[in-house]
Amino acid sequence: MIAIPDAAGRLSTALGGSPAARLAASALIEADALGLSRFGIAMLDEWTANVAPVPKSENLRAISWLDCSSCFAPLAVADATLDLTETARQFGIAAVFLRGVRGFGRLAPFVRHLADAGLVGIAGAEGPPFVAAHGGTRPVIGTNPFAFAMGQGADRVVIDVASSTATMADIRNARVSGMSLPDGIGLDGEGRPTSVAAEVVALLPRGGQIGSLLGLVVELMAGVAGGGRGDPKGRGVFILAFDPAAAEERVDWQARLTGLKSDWTDGGGHWPRGGVLPPETVLDGDFAQRLDAYLARMAGQAGR
Amino acid sequence: MIAIPDAAGRLSTALGGSPAARLAASALIEADALGLSRFGIAMLDEWTANVAPVPKSENLRAISWLDCSSCFAPLAVADATLDLTETARQFGIAAVFLRGVRGFGRLAPFVRHLADAGLVGIAGAEGPPFVAAHGGTRPVIGTNPFAFAMGQGADRVVIDVASSTATMADIRNARVSGMSLPDGIGLDGEGRPTSVAAEVVALLPRGGQIGSLLGLVVELMAGVAGGGRGDPKGRGVFILAFDPAAAEERVDWQARLTGLKSDWTDGGGHWPRGGVLPPETVLDGDFAQRLDAYLARMAGQAGR
Numbered sequence: 001m002i003a004i005p006d007a008a009g010r011l012s013t014a015l016g017g018s019p020a021a022r023l024a025a026s027a028l029i030e031a032d033a034l035g036l037s038r039f040g041i042a043m044l045d046e047w048t049a050n051v052a053p054v055p056k057s058e059n060l061r062a063i064s065w066l067d068c069s070s071c072f073a074p075l076a077v078a079d080a081t082l083d084l085t086e087t088a089r090q091f092g093i094a095a096v097f098l099r100g101v102r103g104f105g106r107l108a109p110f111v112r113h114l115a116d117a118g119l120v121g122i123a124g125a126e127g128p129p130f131v132a133a134h135g136g137t138r139p140v141i142g143t144n145p146f147a148f149a150m151g152q153g154a155d156r157v158v159i160d161v162a163s164s165t166a167t168m169a170d171i172r173n174a175r176v177s178g179m180s181l182p183d184g185i186g187l188d189g190e191g192r193p194t195s196v197a198a199e200v201v202a203l204l205p206r207g208g209q210i211g212s213l214l215g216l217v218v219e220l221m222a223g224v225a226g227g228g229r230g231d232p233k234g235r236g237v238f239i240l241a242f243d244p245a246a247a248e249e250r251v252d253w254q255a256r257l258t259g260l261k262s263d264w265t266d267g268g269g270h271w272p273r274g275g276v277l278p279p280e281t282v283l284d285g286d287f288a289q290r291l292d293a294y295l296a297r298m299a300g301q302a303g304r
Numbered sequence: 305m306i307a308i309p310d311a312a313g314r315l316s317t318a319l320g321g322s323p324a325a326r327l328a329a330s331a332l333i334e335a336d337a338l339g340l341s342r343f344g345i346a347m348l349d350e351w352t353a354n355v356a357p358v359p360k361s362e363n364l365r366a367i368s369w370l371d372c373s374s375c376f377a378p379l380a381v382a383d384a385t386l387d388l389t390e391t392a393r394q395f396g397i398a399a400v401f402l403r404g405v406r407g408f409g410r411l412a413p414f415v416r417h418l419a420d421a422g423l424v425g426i427a428g429a430e431g432p433p434f435v436a437a438h439g440g441t442r443p444v445i446g447t448n449p450f451a452f453a454m455g456q457g458a459d460r461v462v463i464d465v466a467s468s469t470a471t472m473a474d475i476r477n478a479r480v481s482g483m484s485l486p487d488g489i490g491l492d493g494e495g496r497p498t499s500v501a502a503e504v505v506a507l508l509p510r511g512g513q514i515g516s517l518l519g520l521v522v523e524l525m526a527g528v529a530g531g532g533r534g535d536p537k538g539r540g541v542f543i544l545a546f547d548p549a550a551a552e553e554r555v556d557w558q559a560r561l562t563g564l565k566s567d568w569t570d571g572g573g574h575w576p577r578g579g580v581l582p583p584e585t586v587l588d589g590d591f592a593q594r595l596d597a598y599l600a601r602m603a604g605q606a607g608r
Contacts, residue, residue, distance in 0.1 A: 057552070062366060063396030065551040092367030093399050095546060097555075120529055133573020140564075140571040148521050150528070157524065159517050191572065207511020213463050213576065214518060216568070217452050220461065224454070224564055225424055225548040227555030242399060244529040247369040248361070251401075251531030260444075260528055264520070267444040268495065269437025272517065 002288040004033055004281060011041070011291065014298045015075060020054070023078035027109035032287055034275045038169055039105040041287075044294040046102050047072050049301035054079040062091040065226065069100025069233035076101060081110045081239060085117045088241035095240040097226030100233040101125070107147035108160035108274035110239065115149035115156055119241040123147045124218035126228055127235045131164045132202040134212035137191025139202040142235070143167055144218035149274065150244075151257045158274025163215030164203040171200050306592040308337055308585060315345070315595065318602045319379060324358070327382035331413035336591055338579045342473055343409040345591075348598040350406050351376050353605035358383040366395040369530065373404025373537035380405060385414045385543060389421045392545035399544040401530030404537040405429070411451035412464035412578035418545045419453035419460055426544040427451045428522035430532055435468040436506040438516035441495025443506040446539070447471055448522035453578065454548075455561045462578025467519030468507040475504050 008026040015021035032040030052070035060083070068076040080096045087094035107123045114121025127142030144163040151157055166185045174181055174197035186200035187193060194200060205212035221238045223229030228236015244253045265271050283291075312330040319325035336344030356374035364387070372380040384400045391398035411427045418425025431446030448467040455461055470489045478485055478501035490504035491497060498504060509516035525542045527533030532540015548557045569575050587595075 061396060061550075063546055063550050065553065065555060091395055091397075092365060093395075093397055093544075095397050097551075099555075120524070129567070133568050133571055135574060136568070136572030138571035140567045140573060148524065150524055157520070159521065161514060161517055163514075207514040210465060210467075210511040210518060211514045212573070213465055214514060216461070216576075217463065219564060220424070220452065220454055220561070224557050224560045225546070225555070227551070227557065227560065229560050229564060240397075242367055242529070246365075246367050247401075247531070249369065251369060251403075251529070253528050253531065256528045256531065256533050257524070260523060260533060263433070263444045264437050264440070267437055267442035268440030269444060269516070270439060272520075 001282045001285055002291070004029055004277065004283065007283055007288075007291055010295060014295050015072075020075055020079035020082055023081065023109070023113055024072075024074035027078065027105050028074055029283070030109055030275070030277065031105050033277050033281050033283055036106065036275075039103075041291055041294055043074050043103045043105055044298070047294075047298060049298075051075075056083075060087050060090065062087055062094045063096075065097045065099070067100050068098045069231075073102045073104035073234065077104045077110055077237060077239075081113055081121075084239055084241050085114060085119065088114075088119050088243055092246040093240075093242035095238060097222070097228075098237040098239075099226055099228040099231055099235075101228070101237045102234045104237070106160060106275075107145055108149070108158050111147045111149035111160075112156070112158050112274060114239075114241045115151055115158065118152075118245060119243055121147070121149045122240040123238060124222050125235050125237045126219045126223040126226075130168050130203050131205055131215060132187055132191075133216070134205050134209045137187060137202070141215050141219045141223075143203065144215040144222075146214055146218050147274075151254070155254070155257050155261050157257075157261070157272055159272045160274050161206070163205055163211050163218060165206045165211075166203055168203070171197050171203070305586045305589055306595070308333055308581070308587065311587055311592075311595055314599060318599050319376075324379055324383035324386055327385065327413070327417055328376075328378035331382065331409050332378055333587070334413055334579070334581065335409050337581050337585050337587055340410065340579075343407075345595055345598055347378050347407045347409055348602070351598075351602060353602075355379075360387070364391050364394065366391055366398045367400070369401045369403070371404050372402045373535075377406045377408035377538065381408045381414055381541060381543075385417055385425075388543055388545050389418060389423065392418075392423050392547055396550040397544075397546035399542060401526070401532075402541040402543075403530055403532040403535055403539075405532070405541045406538045408541070410464060410579075411449055412453070412462050414543065415451045415453035415464070416460070416462050416578060418543075419455055419462065422456075422549060423545040423547055424454045425452070427542060428526050429539050429541045430523045430527040430530075431539045434472050434507050435509055435519060436491055436495075437520070438509050438513045441491060441506070445519050445523045445527075447507065448519040448526075450518055450522050451578075455558070459558070459561045459565050461561070461565070461576055463576045464578050465510070467509055467515050467522065469510045469515075470507055472507070475501050475507070
């Protein structure tokens with residue numbers, strides 16, 4: 001067993017101990033603690049001692065583009081998030097487009113970091129085509145998660161939602177277990193709905209047309225404007241932040257957020273928190289062993 | 305019968321003939337031409353000769369907030385869109401939050417204007433609570449349209465989608481006609497699904513959870529960050545734009561947009577155009593009479 005702050009501290013040190021290393025390490029450890037191990041320290045498979053430092057623009061600009069194909073992706077996304085905190089405060093609004101991003105985990109911890117800094121954070125990531133357009137028959141975009149965060153403490157909202165109902169990992173799991181899929185999950189090679197995991201060649205958008213349009217927006221942002229689409233070196237990711245306290249006069253957004261949260265939950269809605277860990281959460285012995293193995297490999301490579 | 309450019313020209317002149325008047329007039333006329341008369345020149349019911357000019361920030365800033373409660377709303381949204389074109393070019397990215405906005409029509413023409421100017425345009429509008437949260441039982445947010453536009457000519461994409469399946473206008477029409485509603489449209493006063501229009505007190509989000517989250521994002525942007533939520537004087541609206549040509553190096557976004565459009569449509573998807581009028585479209589005599597009546601009323605008031 002290992003406590004979360006312990007695990008995050010050790011991984012952060014192995015990643016160089018910078019503020020970006022701390023953010024990246026805690027994002028990966030949190031995913032494992034939430035049971036989302038596909039987005040956790042498994043990302044360290046991509047780490048090598050000769051990863052490039054995250055590129056920096058010459059000047060802090062309100063909008064920038066970064067090629068991250070030689071970087072360790074969780075560190076690149078963390079570094080870009082931290083720089084964005086500065087540029088969003090300076091200009092009032094800022095955005096960064098990353099491309100060539102390999103597995104970086106979940107978007108939620110990064111937009112949440114922006115919310116904790118008093119900003120509104122918005123992000124999305126495109127990826128290889130697995131999902132069909134609404135009404136379509138072939139995969140054309142990725143599962144394209146979209147994330148949004150705002151506020152602090154109990155009022156904080158953290159949305160992190162994929163544009164498809166299932167992921168390719170769900171399909172692989174169903175293939176292994178032989179379970180049949182619910183309706184609305186996937187299409188076969190002829191573009192027909194199927195409940196047989198082995199036949200699935202395209203995932204369906206979440207909620208039909210509106211999920212399809214949200215996936216398209218993420219693709220247009222991260223893939224087209226950001227230049228990530230079709231890049232074999234990795235995904236396109238965008239992160240946007242703005243400062244609601246930049247208003248010339250007082251809009252009292254915190255009070256309005258409190259009010260919206262109470263209307264939403266009083267009306268029976270679920271207030272999205274983006275994954276919350278009880279404070280007593282610990283990671284099990286298997287996880288501790290995996291982390292040890294990664295850290296040993298990293299130390300061995302770094303010492304060469 | 306009246307041709308669209310004729311109608312737009314006459315209305316633009318009546319609204320003062322400025323670039324914002326031209327954009328506002330063409331947006332309203334287009335809605336009528338598309339058969340969406342609820343978003344067309346009916347907005348002129350709100351026009352009075354003593355509307356205030358659209359407020360301006362002292363300096364052009366990357367992010368700004370405007371109280372539009374004393375303005376004619378279509379003109380305020382048009383004016384903010386035109387200013388945003390300048391600030392987005394200057395800073396690379398910019399946003400404006402309007403509040404106290406009464407009926408302004410559709411978002412599509414405004415984000416499309418940004419796309420035609422070479423920018424990516426994103427907008428949303430919140431409004432009085434008609435829509436329940438996913439899983440909820442009471443109305444907590446508006447139908448909260450979200451809009452996105454990018455590109456020019458045949459590749460241009462214009463998304464304009466409401467976060468609910470139906471609008472309150474659809475419910476009123478069904479009440480009048482006595483038609484029963486399809487499933488997934490509305491809830492009654494007890495929070496139960498109903499197909500009886502007269503019983504509907506809350507609309508359901510489009511596509512379930514994902515439509516509910518998109519509606520919540522629009523509410524958080526336009527209602528909370530923008531300060532529009534709960535303002536009896538009008539809606540909150542946000543408009544955001546960025547310049548994909550601001551990349552230090554060439555990301556070739558136009559070629560990627562062409563490629564995405566062809567993948568999307570070849571895969572059976574519908575490429576959203578946000579309402580397209582055939583060039584030969586004309587407006588009928590009833591419309592021409594209504595427009596004449598509005599213009600006469602405006603001339604009469606202005607002449608006093």
